[in-house]
Amino acid sequence: MAAQQQSPLTILRRKQVEARTGLARSTIYDHVRAGTFPAPISLGGKAVGWIESEIDAWLTAQVEKSRKAA
Template structure:
């Protein structure tokens, strides 16, 4: 069976997610509840982390959506 995960899989903790996204803890959990933010994976009995590539993909999507909105023009 072929591995469906990237070879260089990395898990980052909440503080790193906050630093990468600029979102507060409460906003991260609110967006997860809405289904608009990646969910964490269990990495221990009382520890979770996020797949770094999923956070990167989410950030890229936010940039694409922001820049593709109608009415926004690039600075001349």
Template structure:
């Protein structure tokens, strides 16, 4: 498991989601929680984002094939 922390611009780029959607999904519990890096900085574990993306891809394939 990768312990690399990625910041919001990279998370947005990888997921295609807006900032507000990322935080809304976090609140609903359907997106990985951010890790506090300081008073005004957060990041996400790269492995958590990769897993979330893999789950979305698998779910999409299941719907399209089933």
């Protein structure tokens, strides 16, 4: 049985998520509470981060929604 290649997980911090999405901190957390944005994961203490692949998937979905609406 061949081992599957998995890409390493990349964690984005809030400032990186803001830059990638164009959303402000409060908007990100509003969407997280509404269940319309990926939830952050705990990195220990008070630090959190987002899984890059989940942010990429959210961005792709936003583009697809936008294209269908046009």
